[in-house]
Amino acid sequence: MSDQAILEVFHNEAREIIENIETELVSLEESYDSEKVNTLFRYFHTLKGSSGIAGLMEVSEFTHEIESLLDRVRSEEIQVTPSLIDTVLASVDLVKVMIFDEDQADGLSSQKEKILTFIGKNSDEVTDSSRPLPQKRKLNYFRVKINFKDNVFEYGIDPLMIIEDLVTVGTVIEEKIYRSRVPALDEINPEKCYLSWMYIIGTKHTKKKINEIFLFVFDDNDIEITDITEDYREDITSDVNEEKKIGNILVQKGLITEDELLFALSNMKKEEKVGKALVRLKLVTEKDIEKALGVQVEVRKKIESTTIRVERAKLDGIMNLLGEIVIGQSSIVRFADELDEDKAYALKNSLYGLNRSTRQFQEQIMAMRMIPVGPTFSQFKRFVRDTSRQIGKEIRLEIMGKETELDKTVIEEITDPLKHMIRNSIDHGIESTEERIKLGKDPTGIITLNAYHQEGCIFIEISDDGKGLDADELRSIAVSKGIIAKDKELTEDESYALIFKPGFSTANAVGDLSGRGVGMDVVKSNIDALRGSVQIITEKNRGTTFRIKLPLTLAIIDGMLIKVGKSVYIVPLLSILESIRPRKEDVKTIKGQGEVVMVRNEYISLIRLYKYFDQVPAFENPWEALVVIVESNGEKLALMIDDLIGQQQIVIKSLDNTVTKDRSISGAAILGDGNVSLIIDIHGLLSEISSLRG
Amino acid sequence: MSELIMEQNSSVKTVSNIKKQLLQIIDSEKELVIDFKSITSIDLAIAQLLISAVKYARKKSVAVKFKNVSDEIRNQLQLTGLIKRNKE
Numbered sequence: 161m162s163d164q165a166i167l168e169v170f171h172n173e174a175r176e177i178i179e180n181i182e183t184e185l186v187s188l189e190e191s192y193d194s195e196k197v198n199t200l201f202r203y204f205h206t207l208k209g210s211s212g213i214a215g216l217m218e219v220s221e222f223t224h225e226i227e228s229l230l231d232r233v234r235s236e237e238i239q240v241t242p243s244l245i246d247t248v249l250a251s252v253d254l255v256k257v258m259i260f261d262e263d264q265a266d267g268l269s270s271q272k273e274k275i276l277t278f279i280g281k282n283s284d285e286v287t288d289s290s291r292p293l294p295q296k297r298k299l300n301y302f303r304v305k306i307n308f309k310d311n312v313f314e315y316g317i318d319p320l321m322i323i324e325d326l327v328t329v330g331t332v333i334e335e336k337i338y339r340s341r342v343p344a345l346d347e348i349n350p351e352k353c354y355l356s357w358m359y360i361i362g363t364k365h366t367k368k369k370i371n372e373i374f375l376f377v378f379d380d381n382d383i384e385i386t387d388i389t390e391d392y393r394e395d396i397t398s399d400v401n402e403e404k405k406i407g408n409i410l411v412q413k414g415l416i417t418e419d420e421l422l423f424a425l426s427n428m429k430k431e432e433k434v435g436k437a438l439v440r441l442k443l444v445t446e447k448d449i450e451k452a453l454g455v456q457v458e459v460r461k462k463i464e465s466t467t468i469r470v471e472r473a474k475l476d477g478i479m480n481l482l483g484e485i486v487i488g489q490s491s492i493v494r495f496a497d498e499l500d501e502d503k504a505y506a507l508k509n510s511l512y513g514l515n516r517s518t519r520q521f522q523e524q525i526m527a528m529r530m531i532p533v534g535p536t537f538s539q540f541k542r543f544v545r546d547t548s549r550q551i552g553k554e555i556r557l558e559i560m561g562k563e564t565e566l567d568k569t570v571i572e573e574i575t576d577p578l579k580h581m582i583r584n585s586i587d588h589g590i591e592s593t594e595e596r597i598k599l600g601k602d603p604t605g606i607i608t609l610n611a612y613h614q615e616g617c618i619f620i621e622i623s624d625d626g627k628g629l630d631a632d633e634l635r636s637i638a639v640s641k642g643i644i645a646k647d648k649e650l651t652e653d654e655s656y657a658l659i660f661k662p663g664f665s666t667a668n669a670v671g672d673l674s675g676r677g678v679g680m681d682v683v684k685s686n687i688d689a690l691r692g693s694v695q696i697i698t699e700k701n702r703g704t705t706f707r708i709k710l711p712l713t714l715a716i717i718d719g720m721l722i723k724v725g726k727s728v729y730i731v732p733l734l735s736i737l738e739s740i741r742p743r744k745e746d747v748k749t750i751k752g753q754g755e756v757v758m759v760r761n762e763y764i765s766l767i768r769l770y771k772y773f774d775q776v777p778a779f780e781n782p783w784e785a786l787v788v789i790v791e792s793n794g795e796k797l798a799l800m801i802d803d804l805i806g807q808q809q810i811v812i813k814s815l816d817n818t819v820t821k822d823r824s825i826s827g828a829a830i831l832g833d834g835n836v837s838l839i840i841d842i843h844g845l846l847s848e849i850s851s852l853r854g
Numbered sequence: 855m856s857e858l859i860m861e862q863n864s865s866v867k868t869v870s871n872i873k874k875q876l877l878q879i880i881d882s883e884k885e886l887v888i889d890f891k892s893i894t895s896i897d898l899a900i901a902q903l904l905i906s907a908v909k910y911a912r913k914k915s916v917a918v919k920f921k922n923v924s925d926e927i928r929n930q931l932q933l934t935g936l937i938k939r940n941k942e
Contacts, residue, residue, distance in 0.1 A: 318897040319898045320897055320898040320930055321897075339905055342909065345873065345877055345910035348903065350869040350873045354902060355902055418938075
């Protein structure tokens with residue numbers, strides 16, 4: 161590898177480490193946790209080592225000093241104080257210049273001196289005595305009892321596949337396999353199922369995910385899934401697991417038997433470690449324990465070194481190929497439909513297994529591309545801390561939905577718009593400290609970032625507890641700036657949306673941050689480019705929420721194929737509530753609402769899709785055709801179609817904005833027969849229709 | 855000693871046949887070796903038959919050994935309790 165290549169690899173690594181350091185530092189400032197200090201120490205240690213390899217000796221020496229400082233924090237020689245955090249943050253800034261902008265680094269020697277002086281005399285620092293306990297990430301726990309009917313094999317189902325799916329959904333805490341019912345070979349009917357299982361699984365998923373695993377066998381077999389999260393305290397179980405691991409190493413080494421381990425585990429005194437218990441019970445010597453602990457460290461090291469970096473283009477390549485495989489599979493299914501019953505049955509059975517593997521394959525690849533939004537959100541913590549201080553406001557950033565996963569490309573595209581929206585909230589949303597006190601609010605303003613999945617989309621919310629938007633004020637500013645005509649009538653929502661207009665700025669004076677009148681319009685166009693949308697929810701003196709909805713680009717979704725005229729369209733299965741054939745008397749026209757269908761005493765707007773997409777329909781009357789009831793954001797719509805074709809996995813191919821600007825189409829897909837079909841975006845369709853109705 | 859090689863298509867469809875072969879070996883030999891070299895995974899019917907064969911072999915004091923067990927099959931045998939997890 162050339163020097164330049166080494167430097168490039170180092171730059172990538174350093175960028176990531178520095179981001180993590182900043183996040184961890186701000187988090188350490190909020191609450192002390194010795195693990196956070198350890199993590200920071202490791203980051204600086206890695207940075208020191210890697211910069212040395214890349215030939216940046218100055219960086220290596222400087223980070224060595226910071227590492228020593230953190231080592232003293234680690235050994236509790238010195239304490240974490242705001243000035244210590246400030247110093248380490250300043251040193252990070254310096255390191256950034258030293259690594260990425262070497263030309264500028266020479267002029268920073270006085271700053272460097274200042275930091276090194278602080279490190280030299282830091283032992284005078286005062287103790288911060290409040291140290292809340294670290295919070296562990298919570299898991300859900302389920303007890304799953306599985307008892308298949310003895311003729312389950314006759315249905316072409318392999319229960320083993322289902323059990324495999326179950327154990328990979330999380331961590332197996334307890335496993336019981338009931339084998340006693342299996343007869344000996346001379347008595348067994350091998351075509352019957354005798355085994356049954358009981359599992360306790362700890363998982364980050366909800367019960368819905370566990371239910372999905374048993375979707376096809378739930379009704380006919382004895383499956384019981386119980387949420388026992390309440391009974392499980394993670395801190396206890398993880399300690400027990402840790403103890404078990406040491407015990408298991410001793411068992412593997414043949415030093416004790418499994419029974420002896422169980423005996424020791426059940427005879428452990430309060431706060432006693434299993435190793436100590438084994439020694440006390442004279443089952444092993446202390447030397448054996450030391451060896452086992454050594455093995456444990458090795459195992460941990462091995463785990464830490466099993467990650468590799470892969471170029472994104474390679475993942476994209478695999479994803480595209482997989483898309484082709486899914487399309488190929490769909491065409492085989494179509495072929496199976498043309499065979500006689502027996503052969504079709506056999507082929508479909510094999511395809512069932514293949515389908516399951518490709519689904520897992522897809523999930524794995526998607527999972528590789530998907531990264532949790534947590535790190536991206538966390539990097540804004542420093543941004544909020546620094547910028548709010550700069551303008552003399554007290555603001556805290558709270559983060560929710562850290563574990564929500566998003567395609568890496570989407571995260572990259574959304575980071576800048578998010579930053580600008582946060583900046584906007586700091587500058588315009590949250591009031592000054594004095595104003596907040598006057599209003600009886602907490603002097604510290606809160607900005608909340610939240611991310612979650614809904615309707616197969618990703619929602620990101622930026623909320624503040626500030627003054628909220630004032631529709632009248634926004635309107636008069638827009639008039640004064642010539643953005644809208646004086647006599648233009650606007651609804652409240654339209655007034656709020658004015659902040660996304662180019663040239664709009666609510667700040668009286670141009671400040672350091674936002675208020676230049678550029679930014680929010682760019683934010684909007686960036687989100688539009690991702691085929692997303694922004695919704696503004698605001699209340700006077702309570703605050704404002706910007707809700708960004710983004711599609712899962714590149715994703716594979718479950719879609720329902722529908723026929724309208726001669727064309728086939730796809731509706732995401734997640735948006736569909738039901739499909740019905742309405743009675744003639746339930747279809748009416750209401751003034752101001754247009755055509756509606758009455759479904760269980762509720763009027764739902766009817767959209768004749770053939771008219772919308774300009775097709776020649778097979779049926780012109782809704783009571784002869786079919787109506788699919790769909791929902792988005794709590795709003796329902798009845799789509800009139802000619803026929804439902806069936807459910808299929810759909811590989812979304814994004815459409816360029818030049819193909820269609822129509823928000824009701826979110827992409828296209830290639831069907832099993834090679835034809836292209838458009839994917840209907842229900843949220844987009846609702847907005848297109850409301851703008852058509854004006 | 856006699857060896858039984860699991861055929862590529864070993865599944866619930868062929869399980870009755872495999873049962874006959876296993877019975878024949880256990881009734882006449884002192885050791886049974888089951889070779890998985892031709893297959894990469896098994897279904898529950900096969901795994902269950904192996905449990906049953908081990909039970910029967912124990913009764914008849916016949917030793918049973920598994921050969922060429924892939925990671926996938928090992929995992930599957932663990933899920934049926936035929937191989938213990940911590941003795942991998």
